[in-house]
Amino acid sequence: MGARSRGLVGDERGTVTAEFAIVLPAVVAVLGLVIGGVALSAHRITLVSASAEVARLEARGETAEQRLAELGTGVVVSRSQRDGLHCVELASRPVGGVLSSIAVRGSSCAALSDAGERR
Secondary structure (H helix, E strand, C coil): CHHHHHHHHHHCCCHHHHHHHHHHHHHHHHHHHHHHHHHHHHHHHHHHHHHHHHHHHHHCCCCCHHHHHHHCCCCEEEEEEECCEEEEEEEECCCCHHHHHCCEEEEEEEECCHHHHHC
């Protein structure tokens, strides 16, 4: 019986390596998606904050070009005015790879002041 049990143990060598080789790519893929998701969330927070700042500046009649330049060249800016509000929407595609098809948007509105309405 001793020889037989030694034979079974010898046959199982390498199974952990095979399981690890199968599981490792899945773990790396999930980790990559999690990191990409965190990057998308952080970029959305940046866009929402920047859109609020730009909306307030432009609603007061000031220029916000310097703040927009800080965001980079890949950011698309949309502006609209309705019901006494000046609204700004910022959009971009912040990450590459599999997640590059996801566009992140942030929008905000501010009440127009007298100086902003004359603009």
